[in-house]
Amino acid sequence: MFLRKLVSVIGREKGFHSTKALLEAAIIDGNNIAKQIEKEVRTSVESWIKSGKRRPKLVAIIVGDDPASKVYVSRKVKVAKAVGIDAETITFDKSISQKHLLKAIENLNKDTSVDGILVQLPIPKSINEREICEAVTPAKDVDGFHSENMGKLSVDNDSIVPATALGVIELIQRTKVDTFGKNAVVIGRSKHVGLPIALLLHSDSKGVSGALDMTTTICHRHTPPEELKKFTRLADVVVAAAGVPGLVKKDMVKPGACVIDVGITRVDTESGQKLLGDVDYESVKEIAGHITPVPGGVGPMTVVMLMKNTLKAARKNQS
Ligand SMILES: NC(=O)c1ccc[n+]([C@@H]2O[C@H](COP(=O)([O-])OP(=O)(O)OC[C@H]3O[C@@H](n4cnc5c(N)ncnc54)[C@H](O)[C@@H]3O)[C@@H](O)[C@H]2O)c1
Structure with missing residues (x-):
């Protein structure tokens, strides 16, 4: 009781409308923190380019017409552009065969103008998701889903x-x-x-x-x-x-x-x-x-950390 009263007095002094508001959790504002990181990444990308390097490039692959996937990828492309990363989306029909999708990934793996590749999940059930994750070369695997990247993470x-x-x-x-x-x-x-x-x-x-x-x-x-x-x-x-x-x-x-x-x-x-x-x-x-x-x-944090990963991949691929 005494504690609650004390909290109430302190709360009023600090401008809280009620004791309840003061006792409630502090809200972690992911939008705000992501914006700060976005600025940091933009500065790093600018100095990377000033040092004579090529602008990092991210390619996102969508398979099928899942509306949520389209929203997620367009958000990623928007943030990529905001931090100075080139971004491209390749959309395949849901009927694409695993063989053709693997071939498209192989081409991007070989393309020296591409630093990061992501395949937006989920993909149609007819395609083996793990095989697709394994097809992206680890150096361009900005989602970090390849077993080489996961394995390295597990052994630190x-x-x-x-x-x-x-x-x-x-x-x-x-x-x-x-x-x-x-x-x-x-x-x-x-x-x-x-x-x-x-x-x-x-x-x-x-x-x-x-x-x-x-x-x-x-x-x-x-x-x-x-x-x-x-x-x-x-x-x-x-x-x-x-x-x-x-x-x-x-x-x-x-x-x-x-x-x-x-x-x-x-x-x-x-x-x-x-x-x-x-x-x-x-x-x-x-x-x-x-x-x-x-x-x-x-x-919003997931999206901006993907940009950090793309810059990291560019640093490795262009060194
Ligand atoms: N915020 C983001 O940026 C972001 C990114 C990726 C995924 N997600 C979301 O995170 C959630 C998890 O994604 P995912 O891809 O890992 O899903 P998933 O379906 O692959 O895995 C879900 C996990 O939750 C466990 N689980 C299910 N019901 C449970 C229960 N009642 N009690 C305890 N554990 C339970 C399962 O065992 C499984 O390991 C989804 O809602 C997804 O949309 C958010």
Whole structure:
């Protein structure tokens, strides 16, 4: 009671409208942080070009007509242009054979004017996704999905790291959340999202990847809900990457924890499409210390970290 009153007095002095607002989590503004990084990348690209190098070039491949893929790729192209990276989109019909797609990737691998190649996922079920990821030469694999890049990340060697994982770590670091020796839970174990996030949370901060030294638990679809709650309640950082709207509820979160919501699920509503995260945002923000919104959290970070990866690839390919 006394504490609440004290908080209320301090809150009024600091301009908060209510004690509730003061007690709520600080919102991690992914749009704002991504804008700052965008400026940093633009400056690096400019000095790269001033040093006499060729402008970096990114090629994005879309297979089929998935509307979400088109939105994601057009956002990537827009940000690429904003930071001074040349970007091109190649769209193939969903009926393209695996052989033809592999041939197109092979041509881009050989094209010396191209620094980065990404194949927007998902691709049609008729094509083997893993074989496509393996076809992009590791030096141009700006998504970091090739097993050579994933393997290097797991042994903490220099590699191209998947952009969403980089974005999550950057959000945590720029928010100055205390991570050394603390507990983290990643919900989701996919090879391109959950796993690389967990690798970066748990690895050595003195290593190449500049990771966070956290004691890290990976939970997945076979983690029973009661067990999931046990783990998340111990976590100082919870990263939700399951694609299950509202999975993380208030009673699953330790007071003051940092909650990063990677999940994006598109749902149709009467007023159009809406994006839902994996975190029950309204209730969890009452208990968390920091929280990312959806949209406006991890999403913009993924795009800008992809640009960082493209510049990194250009530095390697043009050296
Ligand atoms: N914000 C971004 O930039 C960004 C980037 C990539 C993916 N995403 C989103 O992140 C989410 C995950 O993407 P993905 O490609 O890894 O998906 P995925 O379907 O490949 O993997 C989902 C993972 O969640 C786990 N899972 C499912 N239900 C669970 C449950 N009830 N409890 C615990 N774990 C559960 C599964 O075991 C699996 O490992 C999706 O919503 C996707 O749209 C966002």
